[in-house]
Every structure is written in structure tokens, then in C-alpha cells.
Amino acid sequence: MTPAAETHTISLIVNGERVTRAVAARMHLVDFLREQLDLTGSHLGCEHGVCGACTVQVDGIAVRGCLMLAVQADGATVVTIEGLTDSGVLADVQEAFLQRNALQCGFCTPGMLTTIAELLTVDPDPSRDTIRDAISGNYCRCTGYHAIVDAVQNVVVARRTKEAAE
Amino acid sequence: MSVIDQMKGLTFLDRPNSYIGRSVPRPNAKRLVQGRGTYVDDLRMPRLAHVAFLRSPYAHARIRGLATSAAKAAPGVIMVATGADIAKVCTPWVGVLTHFKGLKSAPQYAVAIERACWAGEAICAVVANSRAEAEDAIALIEADLEPLPVTVDMETALDPGTPIIHAELGDNLAFERTLDVGDVDGAFRDAAAVVENTFSVGRHTGVTLEPRSIIADWNEGEEKLTVYHSFQAPHMMQDIVCKHLGLPEASVRVVCKDVGGSFGIKVHIYPDEMATVALAKILKRPVKFIADRLESFVSDIHARDHRVKAKMAVSAEGEILAIEMDDLTGIGPYSVYPRTSAVEANQVVNLTGGPYKHQNYRARARVVFQNKVPMCQYRAVGHPIAVMVTEGLVDQAAAAIGMDPAEIRRRNVIRDDAHPSIAASGIKFEKLSHQQSLEKLLTMMDYDGLRKEQAELRAKGIYRGIGLAAFIEITNPSAAFYGVGGARISAQDGCTLRLNPQGGVIAAIGVTEQGQGTESVIAQVVATAVGVPMSDVRVVTGDTDATPYGGGTWACRAAGIGGEAAWQSGKALRANILEVAAVILQSTPDALDVREGKIVDKATGVERMTLAELGRVAYFRPDTLPADLKPEFVVTRHYVPKDYPFAFTNGMQASYLEVDTDTGFVKLLKHWCVEDCGTVLNPQLVDEQIRGGIVQGIGAALFEHCRYDSQGQMLNGSMADYLVPMSSEMPDMEVGHVVTPTASSELGAKGAGEAGTAGAPAAVINAINDALRPFNAHVSVQPARPEEILRALGKV
Numbered sequence: 001m002t003p004a005a006e007t008h009t010i011s012l013i014v015n016g017e018r019v020t021r022a023v024a025a026r027m028h029l030v031d032f033l034r035e036q037l038d039l040t041g042s043h044l045g046c047e048h049g050v051c052g053a054c055t056v057q058v059d060g061i062a063v064r065g066c067l068m069l070a071v072q073a074d075g076a077t078v079v080t081i082e083g084l085t086d087s088g089v090l091a092d093v094q095e096a097f098l099q100r101n102a103l104q105c106g107f108c109t110p111g112m113l114t115t116i117a118e119l120l121t122v123d124p125d126p127s128r129d130t131i132r133d134a135i136s137g138n139y140c141r142c143t144g145y146h147a148i149v150d151a152v153q154n155v156v157v158a159r160r161t162k163e164a165a166e
Numbered sequence: 167m168s169v170i171d172q173m174k175g176l177t178f179l180d181r182p183n184s185y186i187g188r189s190v191p192r193p194n195a196k197r198l199v200q201g202r203g204t205y206v207d208d209l210r211m212p213r214l215a216h217v218a219f220l221r222s223p224y225a226h227a228r229i230r231g232l233a234t235s236a237a238k239a240a241p242g243v244i245m246v247a248t249g250a251d252i253a254k255v256c257t258p259w260v261g262v263l264t265h266f267k268g269l270k271s272a273p274q275y276a277v278a279i280e281r282a283c284w285a286g287e288a289i290c291a292v293v294a295n296s297r298a299e300a301e302d303a304i305a306l307i308e309a310d311l312e313p314l315p316v317t318v319d320m321e322t323a324l325d326p327g328t329p330i331i332h333a334e335l336g337d338n339l340a341f342e343r344t345l346d347v348g349d350v351d352g353a354f355r356d357a358a359a360v361v362e363n364t365f366s367v368g369r370h371t372g373v374t375l376e377p378r379s380i381i382a383d384w385n386e387g388e389e390k391l392t393v394y395h396s397f398q399a400p401h402m403m404q405d406i407v408c409k410h411l412g413l414p415e416a417s418v419r420v421v422c423k424d425v426g427g428s429f430g431i432k433v434h435i436y437p438d439e440m441a442t443v444a445l446a447k448i449l450k451r452p453v454k455f456i457a458d459r460l461e462s463f464v465s466d467i468h469a470r471d472h473r474v475k476a477k478m479a480v481s482a483e484g485e486i487l488a489i490e491m492d493d494l495t496g497i498g499p500y501s502v503y504p505r506t507s508a509v510e511a512n513q514v515v516n517l518t519g520g521p522y523k524h525q526n527y528r529a530r531a532r533v534v535f536q537n538k539v540p541m542c543q544y545r546a547v548g549h550p551i552a553v554m555v556t557e558g559l560v561d562q563a564a565a566a567i568g569m570d571p572a573e574i575r576r577r578n579v580i581r582d583d584a585h586p587s588i589a590a591s592g593i594k595f596e597k598l599s600h601q602q603s604l605e606k607l608l609t610m611m612d613y614d615g616l617r618k619e620q621a622e623l624r625a626k627g628i629y630r631g632i633g634l635a636a637f638i639e640i641t642n643p644s645a646a647f648y649g650v651g652g653a654r655i656s657a658q659d660g661c662t663l664r665l666n667p668q669g670g671v672i673a674a675i676g677v678t679e680q681g682q683g684t685e686s687v688i689a690q691v692v693a694t695a696v697g698v699p700m701s702d703v704r705v706v707t708g709d710t711d712a713t714p715y716g717g718g719t720w721a722c723r724a725a726g727i728g729g730e731a732a733w734q735s736g737k738a739l740r741a742n743i744l745e746v747a748a749v750i751l752q753s754t755p756d757a758l759d760v761r762e763g764k765i766v767d768k769a770t771g772v773e774r775m776t777l778a779e780l781g782r783v784a785y786f787r788p789d790t791l792p793a794d795l796k797p798e799f800v801v802t803r804h805y806v807p808k809d810y811p812f813a814f815t816n817g818m819q820a821s822y823l824e825v826d827t828d829t830g831f832v833k834l835l836k837h838w839c840v841e842d843c844g845t846v847l848n849p850q851l852v853d854e855q856i857r858g859g860i861v862q863g864i865g866a867a868l869f870e871h872c873r874y875d876s877q878g879q880m881l882n883g884s885m886a887d888y889l890v891p892m893s894s895e896m897p898d899m900e901v902g903h904v905v906t907p908t909a910s911s912e913l914g915a916k917g918a919g920e921a922g923t924a925g926a927p928a929a930v931i932n933a934i935n936d937a938l939r940p941f942n943a944h945v946s947v948q949p950a951r952p953e954e955i956l957r958a959l960g961k962v
Contacts, residue, residue, distance in 0.1 A: 004298070004299075004302055024298075026298070034207075034208075039201075040201070040208035041200070041201020041202065041203075043205070043376070043426070044456075045375045046884075047458060048884060048885065050886050051459075051885055080201065082200075082201050085200045085201065097195075098191045098192070098195055098196060098199060099191055101189075101191065101192065101195070101850050101854050103681070104427075104680075104681030104682065105374075105424070105427040105428075105681030106203050106424065107374075107375040107426030132893045132894045132896070133894050137892075138893070139373075139890055139892065140375070140893075141372075141375050141427045141890070142427055142681050143858050143861075144854075144858045144860055144862075144899065144922075145861065145893040145896050146857050146898055146899050148893070149893070149898075
């Protein structure tokens with residue numbers, strides 16, 4: 001057997017569903033999600049860990065789907081943009097992106113949103129600089145980032161207002 | 167507008183349910199925030215095959231042989247195709263246009279046959295069941311390549327003794343343009359001061375986050391080729407595929423669904439994409455090519471790469487008397503098809519000095535071949551170079567005569583009341599607003615306050631700089647851009663509207679969406695023109711089988727040209743609706759209007775019937791209508807600008823930054839832009855076009871550079887090594903507008919997509935030089951990396 005043909009069976013939870021598949025040893029997590037599970041919301045921008053378009057949550061942490069092998073996700077819990085959308089945890093951030101036009105071509109957006117989801121979990125009240133720092137590993141060619149920072153700030157303010165009212 | 171409305175002086179803005187000028191969100195963005203977009207790589211289809219390319223490791227090499235038997239036998243391999251195999255179904259092309267007199271290039275093949283002319287040119291293709299298997303097989307090809315002498319440095323490309331890349335062309339000069347207007351020598355002789363400099367704008371590239379992507383599918387049973395393409399101009403692609411594969415128009419459909427960024431990268435014909443189309447034809451099945459990031463850097467077009475020697479003459483009062491400039495640019499081994507690689511240098515000649523009144527101008531531009539990645543049009547073609555040269559010289563001139571940079575611009579910009587006017591280069595301006603833009607910018611940024619702060623901080627050893635840049639931008643191109651030169655690229659666009667039985671409207675249009683908000687703007691215009699809620703309008707773009715013929719989206723034409731076609735079409739549909747409604751309601755079309763999806767009494771606004779009821783009658787009970795009444799609820803209107811070759815826009819930018827004189831690092835503090843794109847259809851979309859464009863310009867000014875060694879090898883072709891702007895280094899940007907509609911269309915909209923990129927580099931470089939002024943140090947190189955700044959300071 002050539003190394004390229006080597007496969008392993010992995011079992012993991014993806015967006016709440018248990019999934020068991022045979023995968024090539026060399027297959028990256030993001031390729032597994034896209035090609036075997038048809039979860040095409042995670043994108044490939046550089047395949048060497050720089051652009052952030054493939055960012056997904058693995059066991060609650062935002063990781064680069066192109067820097068992790070599928071076999072490494074055996075036993076893990078993976079959440080992609082599809083899962084974040086269905087659960088509604090990001091609904092206000094997604095709405096803020098629409099209202100503020102914080103996306104143009106949309107190719108970076110799933111990764112950007114996944115990174116922002118992690119930021120808002122860690123720091124519910126980030127400053128403008130903190131937001132810029134948090135998304136500094138997610139490349140966006142279209143927006144110039146300003147509108148993204150605005151959108152996140154709008155969410156932070158809205159969440160704070162909502163909490164104060166409750 | 168009816169004649170009565172026009173007599174009353176009413177405009178579209180007065181329509182009761184106008185969406186024009188409102189920052190409505192983009193209807194088609196919702197799927198993108200949910201990860202439900204459809205980019206080419208997201209498509210699923212049966213029997214899909216994948217192609218990968220062996221690319222030349224040498225910048226120039228003769229292909230003596232390709233041993234492919236091991237690759238053919240590798241797991242999953244369907245076909246190994248050489249250049250000669252591909253050439254049997256796809257003819258070569260030559261990237262020239264007749265209106266660029268003397269422009270020459272050599273035939274270019276989808277896959278190189280005899281010679282590879284840049285490091286990265288495809289020399290063999292492998293089709294396999296997966297991309298990974300195709301790449302595995304690529305590694306098994308033994309290529310017998312004989313390295314040939316390379317021509318890399320554009321400065322020596324024309325020297326005797328430099329290898330000529332295409333012997334049959336005689337030399338390495340692709341194109342030359344000269345211009346001599348007024349009395350340049352006299353103006354320099356009589357000047358109070360003459361300033362000069364050599365400006366260098368490095369090669370950079372688009373780095374669209376979604377790489378170039380294509381799936382081609384030849385269905386032998388239908389005799390139809392369907393091309394799913396991440397592209398800006400589907401009809402252009404259709405025409406070129408027809409021409410080079412020898413297929414009739416009816417046999418080729420190009421579909422552009424979601425496109426992950428374009429910026430001019432995805433408007434050119436790429437050899438590897440044409441090879442993919444040819445392979446689908448040969449294999450009679452879908453074949454996919456997605457560029458990976460490493461091959462993007464050596465196969466996407468590069469941009470810029472200019473060296474400009476320029477000088478400016480000024481009077482003691484600060485009047486610009488003359489500009490002389492000499493531009494040299496290297497375009498790689500081929501002029502890119504079909505738009506050619508001569509356009510950028512031509513634009514530099516046209517645009518340099520453009521905002522100013524002077525009428526003495528001498529220019530030369532030379533475009534040379536070299537063994538590097540092909541260079542072609544990218545966002546703001548030529549503009550950033552022309553603006554950097556002009557604005558750099560203006561700042562030097564101000565310094566030479568001891569005048570404030572804002573004041574010298576105030577004295578020299580073409581006056582707002584002087585239009586229509588013609589620049590020294592011959593370009594025509596319908597109406598610009600430099601004076602208003604400058605004053606608005608200075609107020610927005612509190613210019614005087616910043617100058618005060620700068621002086622105070624300087625005393626404390628903190629070096630901040632303020633940079634200004636005036637710019638003009640080419641938008642709404644007519645056929646003068648490409649059509650007159652023989653390129654079959656549509657200058658006109660059409661919009662077809664269909665009223666559906668429930669009262670909704672389908673709008674099919676030739677302009678395309680890559681995230682700018684094209685579909686949103688078209689929906690806004692159609693909703694306003696017809697009189698329906700925007701949520702009732704569905705826009706269809708990017709499908710040569712489904713939309714009227716059009717040019718797509720490039721050079722800032724979607725809103726200005728597509729928007730006007732949609733407006734005219736919407737008015738025609740409303741007129742047809744009112745004609746039928748008037749019969750049903752026993753009224754007259756003039757007494758009725760369509761508002762919010764309802765037929766209303768025009769004078770009172772009282773509802774008479776819904777569009778859904780009208781649709782029900784017209785589609786399902788036409789028997790109840792008079793025999794001679796024929797409802798036409800599908801209409802098409804086309805638009806092309808005719809009275810000016812281009813609708814020029816204008817604006818001013820400013821950068822405020824701090825230079826660390828020990829490290830050469832630049833910290834961007836704030837950026838401002840005031841621009842005038844005529845009627846603003848959606849303010850938020852325009853502002854975000856400006857902001858995104860500014861950051862792309864900042865990338866060029868400070869970070870982005872395709873670095874080469876003397877053998878023509880790109881040294882930093884990965885995202886880890888090629889620096890792009892990331893969020894933490896970017897400033898907040900304030901955008902303001904002056905509104906001078908073009909009279910060429912009823913809507914009056916001009917383009918806004920390139921303004922940011924046009925002016926930002928000059929504003930940043932001028933700000934750096936302003937910060938360095940106490941040290942008598944000066945940079946005129948882009949990107950102005952820390953090393954360049956330290957060199958200017960004499961520290962390295």
C-alpha cells in the first residue's frame with residue numbers, strides 16, 4: 001500500500017451529528033468536511049494556515065481546518081459555520097454583518113465569524129483594538145476590515161443593552 | 167418619469183417608495199454569512215475529474231521532452247495531456263488591440279509546447295479522479311527542460327545584447343506611447359522651481375481569497391459546453407471559448423455563481439483555465455481546476471511594476487506649469503488576452519497630472535517583455551501610479567517654494583465651474599468637483615488641527631506625517647475602452663424584467679456580482695422604477711443563457727451602466743403595467759401609479775388594485791380583457807454611455823501616520839477620502855467600496871511586493887511570505903461624498919470601486935515623506951518597507 005492510499009476510520013461529532021468515515025491519512029480536516037460531508041461553508045484560501053478562511057471549531061476552539069488532519073479529529077466535536085448557523089449562537093453577529101455590510105464576496109466570512117464567535121466567548125466586551133487583534137489572522141481582501149470591526153462593536157453594544165434590560 | 171413629472175421637476179428620489187440613496191442591506195449576502203454560498207469549488211457533479219498542472223521551474227526553458235508513462239500509470243489518472251494535445255482542440259491567442267498602435271505580442275498556448283516563458287507557466291496537465299491523485303502523478307513526470315537565457319530586469323530589457331524573448335518580434339518592446347502637448351521646454355525654462363524624482367511601484371498581485379476556479383463540462387449528447395467560472399465577464403468568456411474551441415455560441419454557456427473576490431484578477435483569459443475547458447471537451451465530462459495558493463502567485467496576473475522618471479515645473483506663486491514623465495513597465499512574456507497589457511501604461515500617460523490645470527505635458531511610456539509572470543489590469547489600472555507620480559511631485563514642488571501642500575492643490579486643481587474641460591493629456595471631463603472635495607476633506611480631517619498636533623509631537627521626537635492626494639478615476643467606460651480596438655467585450659448592458667403573477671419582478675442583467683453589491687443596487691433601482699417592494703425583486707446575473715448580453719463587471723461599470731439599463735427597463739415595465747391597469751380600472755395610465763406593489767390613484771395615493779390582482783387577470787384570465795389589449799409584462803432595455811468615452815470621477819484622500827525613525831515602521835493612524843461618484847445609489851455600499859479600495863492601496867504602498875531574483879524566480883510566492891494588509895495594521899477610514907451626477911444617464915451614477923485604490927498609495931507615501939521632512943529624507947518606492955525608510959534616513 002502506498003502512503004497515499006493509507007486510510008483510517010474516524011468517528012467524530014460534526015454539528016451535533018455523529019459521523020463515522022474512512023479517510024485518507026493525508027486528508028486535511030477541512031477537505032474532509034468539504035469533500036466527504038459536503039459542508040462547503042468552510043473555505044480553502046491558502047492551505048498553509050495564513051488566511052483563516054477554513055477556520056472551524058474543534059472541541060470549542062477555533063482552529064485552521066487546513067493545518068489539522070482529519071484523523072486528528074477522531075473523537076472530537078467539530079462545529080462549522082453550518083452548525084453555528086443552525087444553533088443560532090451567531091445569529092446576532094450574522095445580522096450585524098448584513099446590516100453593516102461587513103462582508104463583500106463572503107469567502108472569508110465563515111472563518112471570520114468563527115473567529116469572532118470565539119472572541120466574544122472569551123471577551124464579551126472587546127475594544128476596537130482587541131477586535132482588530134482577534135481577527136488579525138483572518139484575511140479579508142474586500143472590506144478593509146473597518147466594517148467588520150464596526151459590526152462586532154454593534155453586537156457588543158446590543159448584547160450589553162439586552163443584558164441590562166433583562 | 168412621465169412628461170408631467172419631468173415638468174414638475176420631480177426625480178426618482180421623489181418617488182414614494184424610492185430605494186435609491188438608501189443604505190439597504192444586500193439581499194444576496196444572507197446566504198454568504200450562513201456559509202451557503204455557491205463558489206465554483208462548492209458545486210457537486212457526477213463524474214467530476216480534477217486537473218493539476220506541471221509548471222515550469224525555470225523562467226525560460228526549452229521543453230525538450232516530457233516522459234509521462236509513470237504519470238499515466240499512477241492511481242486515479244484519467245489523462246496526461248501535453249501542450250500539443252491541448253492545441254488540437256484549443257487554438258492559441260495573441261493579446262493585442264488595434265487602437266494601441268504598434269502593440270505586439272506572440273502566440274500563447276493553453277499549455278506551453280516548445281518553450282516555457284515564465285516560472286509557473288503550465289507545461290503539462292494531468293487529469294485524475296481527485297486533485298491529490300493528479301498532483302501525485304504530476305510528481306512522476308520527467309520533464310527534460312533546457313534552461314534558456316532570461317530577461318528579467320525591465321531596465322535592461324531593451325538593451326542590445328539582452329536576450330529577445332520572442333525572436334520573431336524583433337525586440338522586447340511590446341508597446342510605446344509618446345505625447346507632447348504645449349510648450350514643455352519653455353515652461354521648464356521659465357519655472358521658479360523644477361522638482362524631479364524617480365518613482366518605483368513594485369509588482370504586486372490580487373490575492374483574491376477564493377483562488378481562480380473553473381469547472382468545464384462538455385455534454386456530447388447536448389453538444390453543449392457549460393463553464394462554471396469564478397469570473398467577472400461571462401459573455402466575454404463565452405465568446406473566447408467559442409473562438410478558440412471552434413464552437414457556435416449556442417453550444418457554450420458560462421455560469422458565474424458566487425465569486426470570492428475578483429479586483430480585475432478574474433477578467434482575463436488564463437491558459438490553465440482554457441486548458442481545463444479543452445480537457446472537458448476531450449474527455450466529455452466535467453473537469454475542475456482550482457488554483458492552489460502557491461500556483462496562484464505564479465499564474466494569476468501580476469500588476470503594476472512601473473518605474474517613472476518625472477519632473478514638474480512651478481511658478482513662485484505655486485502654479486503648476488508643466489509635467490514631464492517617462493514610464494517603463496514590465497509585463498512578463500506575453501501581453502495578456504484579450505484586454506492586453508498595454509492598458510496600464512496608457513492609463514498612466516492619460517491620468518498623470520489629471521486633476522490639475524496645467525496644459526504643458528510630455529510623456530513617454532514603454533512596455534517591455536520579460537520572463538516573469540504576465541502583468542495585466544488589476545483594480546484601479548494605472549491610477550495609483552499616475553496619482554503617486556503627480557501627488558509626489560506636487561508635494562515636492564510645494565516644499566521647494568515653501569507652500570503648504572493643501573494650498574498648492576487649492577491653487578492648481580481644475581475649478582469646479584470650469585467644466586466641461588479637457589486635461590493636458592486629452593482626456594475629457596464632463597463635470598468634476600475638486601474644489602468642493604478638497605475643502606470637504608480638509609474640514610473632515612481638521613487639517614489645521616492635525617498640523618498643530620504634528621508640530622507639537624515633533625518637538626517631542628514623535629514623527630507624524632499628513633499626506634494628501636487628489637485623484638481622478640475612469641468609470642462607465644464606453645466602447646472606446648476595448649471595443650474600438652477589436653476586442654469582443656461588450657460596452658453595453660441590458661436588463662430584462664418580468665412581472666410575475668403574484669406581483670414580483672425578476673430582473674436578469676448582464677453586469678455581475680463579486681461582492682460589490684451589484685445585485686442589491688439593481689434590485690433597488692428596479693424596485694424604485696417599477697414601484698414594488700425591494701423584497702419582491704429577484705436579480706439574476708452571471709449566466710450567458712439567462713441574462714441579456716453584457717460586459718459584466720469591471721472598470722466601474724456595474725452601477726453606472728447596469729443601473730441605468732435597469733432603470734430604463736423598470737420605467738418601461740411600469741408603463742406597460744399602467745396601460746393594462748388603466749383598461750381594467752377604466753382610467754388612464756397618467757392618472758395611475760405603481761407604489762409598493764399596488765396600482766394607486768396617482769393624485770391621492772388611494773389603492774385601486776394590487777399587482778397580484780393585475781397578474782391574476784393578465785396571466786390566468788386574459789379572456790376578460792379586451793381583444794386588442796396585449797399585456798407585455800416582459801421588457802428589456804439596454805444602455806451604453808455615448809457622449810463621453812468615460813465618466814470621470816474625482817476625489818481627495820488623506821493619510822495620517824507615524825513613522826518610527828529607529829525601526830522604519832509605519833503606524834497608520836487614520837485615513838480619509840472624499841469622493842464624487844455622482845448619484846449615490848446605496849451610500850453604505852459605496853463607502854465600503856471606498857474603504858476596501860483604500861486598504862488595497864495601502865497594501866501596495868507598504869506591504870505587497872512580488873520579489874524576484876535575477877533568474878526570474880519569484881521569491882515570496884506564498885501567503886506566509888507575500889504580505890497583505892491584515893486588520894491590526896489597518897486604520898479606521900472616514901468617507902465623505904460630493905455628488906455631481908453625470909448627465910449621460912438619468913440616474914447620474916458613476917463608479918466608485920477603484921477610487922480608494924487609486925489615491926491611497928500616494929496619500930500614504932506623501933504622509934511618510936511629510937513625517938520624514940525634518941530629516942531631509944524621502945522615499946519614492948512602493949512598497950515603502952521599513953528597510954526603504956531606514957535607507958532614506960541613512961540608517962542602513
